[in-house]
Amino acid sequence: MRHRLLALSLSAGLLAASAHADEGMWLPAQLPQIADRLREAGFEGDPAALADLTRPPLNAVVKVGGGTGAFVSGEGLLLTNHHVAFGVIQYNSSPERDLIGEGFIAATRADELPANPDFRVRVTTGFDKVTDRILAGARGKAGRAYYDAIDAAEKALVAECEQAPATRCSVANMHYGTDFYLVRQLELRDVRLVYAPPEAIGNYGDEVDNFMWPRHSGDFTLLRAYVGPDGQPAPYSEDNVPYVPPAHLQVATDAVQAGDFAMLAGYPGRTYRHRMASEFASQVEWTLPERVELYAGLIETIEAAIGDDADAKVKYASTLAGLENGLKRAQGELDGLRRSNAVATRRADEQAMLDWLAGQPEAAAIRADIAAAQAVIDATDATRERDQLLGAIGRFPHLLGSAMRLQRLALERGKPDAQRESGYQQRDEALIEGGLKQVQRRYAERVEKALLVDLLTQYIALPQAQRVPEFDTVFGTTPGQVRARVDALYAGTTLDEEAARLRWFNAAPADVAAADDPLLRAAAALQPAILRLEAEDKTHAGELLRLRPAYMRALIGYRESRGEAVYPDANSTLRVSYGRVSTMDPRDGVRYLPLTTVAGIVEKHTGVAPFDAPQPLLDAIARGDFGSTADPELGTQTVNLLTNLDTTGGNSGSPVLDAHGRVIGLNFDSNWEAVSASWKFDPRYKRAIHVDMRYMRWLMAKVYPAPQLLAEMGLPAE
């Protein structure tokens, strides 16, 4: 550790509070430190029992496909979201057997359907601090060398770890390079579909209700993990047997109401809450407004170029939807950060930290690192206009993008596989080939040229200091040149033919590099610039990995001085958040209630997707036969649940637990107002949306019955 007196390990100190009582994506190891707050919030278990994510109950929470899930029986039964398991349902669905539309119930174990072969469930078996080993070779270095040393150490550690059978390993970076953890996971490869509601239940409301409350979705599915007869992970085989998990969770049978304690475990993807104040300012004052403007302009350009061309309209529908979604999210994040006054709050917080730091030993050295980190950020900010435009040029024009990927692949294929750039290794080639094929369905010459001319016209208007010689050479430096060069490139290329793209994909690297196709020639001419900019990025990244820990240590030290604990920003590792079942007041005079009911399904039902509730569901609601799953206070069947739990993308499928650790909900979304929570947790607006487990139980008891599964989960038959 470079700053010894301030060195704080994540397990040091007994820290009682976070900035907001309800904020926090805690590492399990931190939970004993905040045990008092947990108990005060209503938790009735032993916080110490939650400290180790490789032991019960947290090891019942696993990675499932791209999301989270939890074992809910001793025989490998797994609860996750319908949308997390959607690929599995789709893989088993056909026009003759429409599991998406009709749902699925495996009558017996033998009827359980194998998932797509690449679907995985991962059970964490190790989570060990490896900071010293990762940083050993980096210390004393700087910039690109610091980056490469960490990269090499991580790769070596992962390779060593993965020598164990059926094991996937990765290194998690906590607090921006402050600490590193080796995550070891058992990989289960035989996963089967057990129970799925019809899509009109599992995805009721679809895009219309996405990010919305009140919500009425039964977004859950049950899978089962299997292993070989020897108990070891194995690919699908008839002889496989259900996996016996090291732990499983019990689904609750108690009622839930506003104010009840709730706790959630899962794998949140990425947050930026401990970024520097200047980065908050950049995000709010530049990145988000510029993204809104760029996307709005691109949408306008694409729509104008499409005009009345019905074919082009279909081809660009997905691109436009993506841009519109990106614009909407950027605007939502911007609105949220402004509403929460995020920049001023973070700035005042940082200033208070710096004031506190002044009285600490080694303050000068830490301040020097912070200043150096700020200088790196300022340097990257100096070319942010260019970087945004070059990023868009690399991303949106499909044909130019194909040419650039083909040239890069040709370059990387000349290296040993382990040294190839990530994304261009042998295991990535199938994906690249698929992308080259897909261009056909997404490309119209007139639209792509208009898009590219739009971006390049913005690019050539940048000050000279931000310009890149290779781009100027290829595309020219005046609007007239840009239009003429783009016309010539697209008039001469044959890359608009799928066969041509695949021919180049299969060609020898040297032939690609020497190709006379004008787009491939242009891509070859641009490639040195791209490699140079990437190298600069890695140098900046290395410097920030080296310098940010000083900032984080100051922040943690400052928080500790106020009795507050600091959770690391989310990084796809297992986290626990706690809070309560909670109302939300979206605006003055309006309150969202924390429990929705089946009445809302009927209110929203139009008969047309996404509000086409299946008749058996409508009939069951009309009968009002809710049995033990009815809410005693509301006198009806609840559907979804709102809490103030701290979540972000990646928390899909996270189990929501009550004070006794029993599953009361299944996380599947958050509210629109919380889109800015990746930067700033605002307790007024941050909420998470869950399936009420009583809705799942009712569906399985009364609507699409599966008594054998209720029995397996230890739940009443009705």
Place this chain on the structure above:
Amino acid sequence: MRHRLLALSLSAGLLAASAHADEGMWLPAQLPQIADRLREAGFEGDPAALADLTRPPLNAVVKVGGGTGAFVSGEGLLLTNHHVAFGVIQYNSSPERDLIGEGFIAATRADELPANPDFRVRVTTGFDKVTDRILAGARGKAGRAYYDAIDAAEKALVAECEQAPATRCSVANMHYGTDFYLVRQLELRDVRLVYAPPEAIGNYGDEVDNFMWPRHSGDFTLLRAYVGPDGQPAPYSEDNVPYVPPAHLQVATDAVQAGDFAMLAGYPGRTYRHRMASEFASQVEWTLPERVELYAGLIETIEAAIGDDADAKVKYASTLAGLENGLKRAQGELDGLRRSNAVATRRADEQAMLDWLAGQPEAAAIRADIAAAQAVIDATDATRERDQLLGAIGRFPHLLGSAMRLQRLALERGKPDAQRESGYQQRDEALIEGGLKQVQRRYAERVEKALLVDLLTQYIALPQAQRVPEFDTVFGTTPGQVRARVDALYAGTTLDEEAARLRWFNAAPADVAAADDPLLRAAAALQPAILRLEAEDKTHAGELLRLRPAYMRALIGYRESRGEAVYPDANSTLRVSYGRVSTMDPRDGVRYLPLTTVAGIVEKHTGVAPFDAPQPLLDAIARGDFGSTADPELGTQTVNLLTNLDTTGGNSGSPVLDAHGRVIGLNFDSNWEAVSASWKFDPRYKRAIHVDMRYMRWLMAKVYPAPQLLAEMGLPAE
């Protein structure tokens, strides 16, 4: 009384309950009968004290302009809505002295500004049952004769009553002809503007927020009534003195919260809740859907005819806005009646009444009257398509309408004034002349012809039985004839010139009748049909006046048998409703809170009307200096108040009283979901929207101070 054994006067019996605890627009005389329920709901005063609307406290509630108001000091200070007093503010406003935009505070009595001379305040001084006198000449008659007898008796009674000085009288018909009351009012003619907030407070949100909750409007104004030095009503004079009202209300100083008792007194205009089940069915199954379809079609026709014509667009903006508002209201009413299952509920209720009736004496005679009333309704239903279209033809085409009004005026001018049709008497002529002038700003030939052709094309498609010979003769019976005749009428008329219309307005009746202008000739040809249809209407109306009392007596008797009281449908007489400060759940998972706060003003503020809160208001909110008017629980300043009080159009300006009879709110709107309440009170959705008096007090104490008025009302200075 015709059915002696069932004869129920409104004061008979001690009836404890209405169908819904919160439903009811009670006659003051009924309040002692429901005293137990009032007390149970929380009223702490003596219900008997509310029985006479000519004695305190109810005689503090008066008619103000087109709405309701209440005296709030012993010196004639009157509280009503900003929108009720808007004409007074506008009358005193000029570009140099913008009272609408800036608001107004009279520093002293001498600064109070006289209202427009036709503005009136009416204090009810008598409310006496005159049923026997009204029906004496009608008994034994039927149809048109029954109608005319009642009409003549009413006119005679009113003329006799109005012989007293400064007295306005009218006859109110209760329970559809069952009982009649003579209403005697003292008319105050010198009314002055005392205090008005800026329009951006008094009408914050305007049309955008109209019918909406949550709401943030300061829709109040203070006026003062003056009388001559002798204490008698007089027109404006400098020598006049403040009127000493027989009673005044005290504005409350206590906090208000959800669940608190609330009571409202005012003049609701019209409801249809005691209409027959078949009329409910007609409204839901025919009238409202047909109106939606007709208006939607007319909007489409007008917009198509306008095309790109900017001038026509301006001229038809108001017509289109009216049609769109009418369509929206019809659709809202339809949605509400369907949501409340109004037809089935009313039908079951009516059937239960008929079942009960079977066991009563004289059931056969009553059933015969009900069957006869139903036959009249069926007869009018038989021509409802035609009546709807002819109504629209009389209403929407401005030039044809002018021609028809000119011909009718010529006809009526040939009679003694007292015998002229209402709307065509001497006192109405200025209004007719104004309308003829206004045509210029609302008429474009192409649009009017398209509209008329659209309506006539629908008309000629009706079955022969519904057609009217005069219309067929004038407009033809095929689409080609209709187009050609309309073209010819508009090509030949000079009524598109204002001078021509006014010339005919001033011409001798015989000259108008013999005019050679094609539109006037057409109107002359149509007039016999219109008079004939009007006479048929009066015959139907007379029959229903004669027959409906049997239905009402059966209904009242049935309700009484269940211990329920029946309030008469609203008819612009003083009514009292009671209930409580109340949340509302507009849909599953969403709750409207009953108190809004100044935070909502800031949330809605955009700087652009109608959300352009004045800077002094924003500054005062930012200061947070709310003094004694802050809500103790919310810790901030409240703005508006939601109750479940039973209101309809005409209740604007009604004071809302607490359990001790003190004013806690000022009614100014209801919620969108309650638009169907004129037919069916649905306790889940019916709410009324009020200004919280604490907001008024805060504005007058801290934002636009008027300490002298607070002192006059006996309220704290801050």
